[in-house]
Amino acid sequence: MKRRDFLRIVGVLTGSTLISSCGSGNGSKKFISSILPPEEGIIPGEAIFSPSTCTECPAGCGLSVTLREGWPIKLEGAPGHPVNDGGLCIRGQSSLTRLYHPKRIANPMLRNGGGKFQGISWEKAISLVSESLADSRGSGRKNLYLSGRTTGSLSALTGMVCRKLAVERLPEFEVYSHSAVKEANGLLFGQREVPHYRIENADFLLTVGADILETHISPVSCTRKLSRARGRGEIRWFHVEPHLSLTGANADKRFAVLPGREAVLLSYMLRHILDRGPRRPGLPPEVANALQRLSAESASEGTGIPVGGLQEIRDAIANARRPLVIAGGVSTAHPEGLEVAAMAGMIQWVTGEIPGLVDFARGENYGGVGTFRDMEDLSGRLGKGEVGVLFLSRTNPVFSLPKAYSFRENLGKAKLSVGMGDLLDETMQEANLVLPLSHSLESWGDAEPRRGVVSLVKPVLNPLHDTLSEGDILLRLMGKGSGEGSPTGYREYLFDAWGRKYGKKGRDEFLKRGYVEESFPAKRVFLDGRKAASLLEGMKSSAGELGRPVLVLAPSLRTYDGRGRGLPLLSEIPDPLTTISYGRFLSVSPGTAKESGLKDREEVTVSSADWSEVLPVKVQPGLQDGVYQVFRDFVASPPLRTEKRTGGAVEYIDGARLVKSGKMAAVPILSGSSSQQGRGLIPDPAHKGEKHHHGRVSLYPEHGHEEYRWAMVIDLALCNGCSACVAACHIENNVPVVGKKDHLKGREMSWLRIEPFYGDAGDVEFLPMLCQHCHAAPCETVCPVYAAYHNPEGLNVQVYNRCVGTRYCSNNCPYKVRRFNWFWHRWEKPLNRMQNPDLETRGVGVMEKCTFCIQRIRAAKDRGKDEGRKVRDGEVTTACAQSCPTGAIVFGNLLDADSRVSRLAGSDRAYRVFEALGTDPSVYYLHGKTRGSGS
Amino acid sequence: MERNLKKPAILLAVSGYFGVFLLITVALGFSWYRGGQAPDQPIAFPHTIHVSKLSLPCNFCHIYVDRSRHAGAPALETCMSCHRAIATEREEIRKLTRHYEEKRPVLWIRVYSLPEHVYFSHKRHVKAGVDCSECHGMVGAMKKIRRVGSLEMGWCVSCHRAKGAPRDCATCHK
């Protein structure tokens, strides 16, 4: 009944109660007449879509929010959006679970004498803050404002408010601040900015440590552009990194470089490019001379990449017409990081691809973002006790900063620390006053992730709790502080800001479309030869060497820098490389494992000079010896040094030692085998030529389909295992999150899983496995009650309400894609709001599985019927296909000869898994190109 | 004497055994009967007058019946459009007016409700030319709305059989 009450309220406002009235769902016993007829276009039981912007990471992808009965139930990438153009990553998909998170902070809280939090009203909170602002101004203490990366109107507003209230606005804090790249570009071109890389225009891409598919700047955007280019076969892509990242695993070729030695590699490349004869505009002589001359052997010596590999990269760059080099990630986060970034910059300069591929005009807006050194300073100032009020908005330094900074301790020395956020993370727990922020789906705003790209943040529902948007808080503070009383809300502020910027008409367009894209003239930049030369001089005496074995802290696909740790769905979905879902782990190379006799799940104590952690081990094929790897979010306040020149953190712990603890940890490794056992789930590229369509011999007459036969094609060459589809499926289909205990028993519920299969060379290919909707399905025959059957449209349907739970279907499914409800799965309130009313939530004892999003098919056919036509190709697609950033998944009607699906299914790359079993699946795979790993 | 103790014991056992079944049957019958009953609505809305006397078409109030899976309940605005003027002195109409003025939605008591796992679309049925009365009975003749169909699966299926409508499970099962 709770929901009813809410609806009554909203109903009064918008009349959207009518949507829920007479809802056949949840067998409700009440039937509501609202007061006013709803606005035009709102039809009960029909989904409504609203534009917004994802705020899970700084990338700022455009969203299209699906609303049902007044509730957001699904996020999808906004098609045509300049950043993500329809794609959305695993973190973005999970953003809904943040909105509906049961542990969201519901109201402002003040720490009382006992150190416990207790709720207070917003009025109290605001006045408390402005009072303490005032008297710390009086007592000569400084008031500081620290936040995560802030762009667009909010940035402007923050600036204004800080000026008005004499609050010092600190550089924003991001763990991944790309400081080395900014420094290098500042040095070489006088542009302290992260440029926008036009991957789509390059014909050769060399990424050095930059995990462009996971967290680097704008992963979805990169993934989309890259996979479009690869789809057209126009680009070759090499990747160089010291550890093993999902990005590396997906490159055409991956080279493992010794930690911290990327600069050597790049200088060798640069030298070679220069020697290959003049490219415009060339290098100033002093730079050219400063550049050291390396033989292939010594370069290979220095980088650990075999000579052959070096030459391969070298020639690839030299022969490419439009080569692009992107350095970043862990490769720029070590003592020589600046050089690495600078070298990359110079290669870009020499190959003349500025501004063609490297666009400073529309930089990625990292100007306001500070470094670890800034935070070190802040910690120092806190320690000196010169800080009055400290605002900490959307940032978690206590977790991310090295212990050495002793930020946690010093934070206490501030007169008043004001934490702003949605979940009670480490920093919030340290704060004196906690101000809960509304989720982006509950508040107005905009973001400018890239210069000239403004994306709309638009509320789709009233705040679930007593929360405010950061803008509103600031405005209220200003109102109190400047004594002019609380001004209009942030919404009004934004509206006239936009009005001023785009004009009335432009604003409405913006509100409807969800984004605007301004065009700029390309920006010419020039290389500062002197600085470049001196940098190279310094490099001769290279101090980049890291004492091995070294522990690399890698960015996490699932939680970015750890900000996603709170979201249950992100722990439920396994890490694609290790298939570990819940808990932390340390990746070690097979070599290391062998020599020190380590097995999966074995606990070790990993320690450096003044630090140690106990972690279970996962043997990671493809990882080079002498390198251990953990995800950034597994280690709280890791012992990281600050790099002198860039101020960035060194994301390496050198001289790491492992000591067996002798215990085994319960780690849910979902994969039963990291190799295919020669079973050809992904056919060996060696016999790619072979025809994979076995003629099927059957004792029975074939059964046909009249109008539709729904089918799916998955291009394994494009799939990069990013697991966005898995998250999308979870949310679209109300797939429950079951937790670690059941994962250990292999009882995960996900309808769609990413199966990584490793080759002997440590190369990996990903196989998305879902119900194959077989034409002759083994699961159907054995069901005693027809709960599983083959419907006239070629779907393998599971009738939940008929299922008695013999589990025979699952036993007989060669793909093991059927999931059984071992328990009653409940959605902790308010997560139940997220449920898609087009599906029933399955009770205990019922078998469930992928339905090809039958509810979407149903809707499409309904539309079709209304217009008296068949469903058009591309009109209906599954949730997984929709959110896939690479566009690897295509869904459609196999009977329609010129649908994309039937064209692709006919291609000679197409095959089906276990075709020899004669199950005749409706899911076709296009098998991948060979991805060798160079090392 | 053992005998004459056993006899009644057996008798009791037997009668108890059958008694239980009798009770269950009675209970079921009663509940079924209740199910068929017409509940008292917050506002005693007479379909008799609106449908028979005024012969308003169903979709005059249930505006979504041919546009959405839900027929939809009329917004009070719709009722008031007439009842601002008509029969304002009647008690029920006063109730209505109060609801309207206090902006309190009317919570009607559901007579037809389908379980969660069923997908049903009014639109499809209406567009297929199924007359409302085929499922909802002669609403015009009901002072209080009474459920006529059992709404059990068999009830739907027999009609689908008769009309040659699709009998693919996925048509109705979510």
Place this chain on the structure above:
Amino acid sequence: MAKPMIFHEKEEFLKTLRRLVREGVAKERIRVITPFSVAEVEEILPRMPSHVQVFALAGAASGTVGGFAFTILSTLSWPLIVGGKPIVSIPPFIIIAFALTILFGALSTFLGFLLLSRLPSIRRIRSVEEYGNAFVITVEPEEAK
């Protein structure tokens, strides 16, 4: 009715029985009760064999037919394709038909037995003259027939 002759030895009982037959006592008038089935009795007083097998046959046949009819009709009443197999797929139906054949066969044989041997008989359940393990011959008087 005539007084029963009671024997404690099988041989003696059989001798008497033979004698009676030789004396030309109508077989119908001789009533025999034995503690267990005695094969010789049948030889001495031959009779056409029991009709139980008729019931057996009828039952079994109806089982087979019923089995096939049931499976085929019920699958046709709501045709659903499973595992790409035809709606009427005989091989599995054979198994059902077989099971029903045995079931009906056995049951109807049993019923046949009850019918033919007049069981259960309320009168004898109430009271029956017990002869223990003795062999009994009763010769019913002529007029009994």
Place this chain on the structure above:
Amino acid sequence: MAETEKYDRADREILAAMGKPGRLYLLVLAFTVTLVASGFLCWYHQYRVGLGVAGYTHPVNWAVYITNFVFWVGIAHSGTLISAVLYLFRARFRTSFNRPAEAMTVFALMVAGLFPLIHLGRPWVFYYLFPYPNQRQLWVNFRSPLIWDVFAVGTYFTVSVVFFYVGLIPDLAIVRRCKEGIRKTIYSVLSLGWEGTRRQWRHYNMLYLFLAAFATPLVASVHSVVSWDFAMSILPGWHTTIFAPYFVAGAIFSGTAMVITLVVPMRKILVLDRYITDDHFESIAKILLFTSLIVSYAYVVETGLAWYGGNVFEIELFRYRAWGHYKALFWTMITCNSLVPLTLFARRLRRNIAYLFCVSLLVNVGMWVERFVIIVSSLARDFDPYVWDTQMYRPTFVEVGITLGSFGMFFTLYLIFLKTLPVLSITEIKEHL
């Protein structure tokens, strides 16, 4: 002495079993009943919370419950074998075993029948499994081996009960004679007023013959159908043509073992040595030995098929069975079912009742383990390596409790049988006295 007295003596001695229960009997009964009760509690817990309380580790979706089902159905078989098949073969020693064997059949089936329902995810809709006209206008899927089970086991149970009862009728008449009061009434009703007239005997013999004839194919068919639960699937390790004969042999093997396990103590306690002689035991031991050989042969064949067939899935599976998570169980199975029975080639051991008893116990264990290994290990290693079980399946207290409960139920029923019905078929014994 007069023949009749011999008969009376037989009556006395055999019916002696039905006398007042002694302390030992009551203790054992109490124990078995508690087992049943605790088993029921476990089941109720599972019913409320969900099947997850059992130890299933996907992809191992079937485990102990199905094992028990197959095990108990198997036990049932030898009952029919002894009473029906041996009847048709006119095997003399049959008479001393058939009654307990038939009782065992009926009880085993009563227990077995519960497990398909216990293992359901939604036991409250078990009736979906039965084809009866319903308002949903839905029928069952006759292509599913599980429905074949419903029919096969259902038929088997009904026929066995009839067979058992028919065999009892003349004996019940004898019991009726020796009882007084309400008991007399009950037994007279049960005996349908049997007299032993010529007409009755004639039809009776005919009926018995036909029932035997009907029951005999069941011996083969029922367990074949059960085996098809597995053989009809496409799972490596299950999908084999030899399963039907293999399972039937296994069933008779385990059943015979169970008969020995039951009859040895029964004969000892109820002093029935005159009616159940060592010769009888020897001949039944021969059946045990014979079936054991068949079963062992099946082991060899299925492994051979996997190896010679060169099917990667099969090969990996059988490697896994012998050396994987469940190797201990696999080798137990080999020892109990193939090696130990070989000793019965020695005549002395065959006639050594105590030894025979121990062997029978081992065989019971071995056969239960066999079913477990077949079911669980095959599930744990199928086609897609990704879903290979990451850790071993272990039954939880719920599964253990319910399993013990099933044994409890079986023995409870058997104990009640001892006290309420004649434990040997008296009339038949008299024929051969």
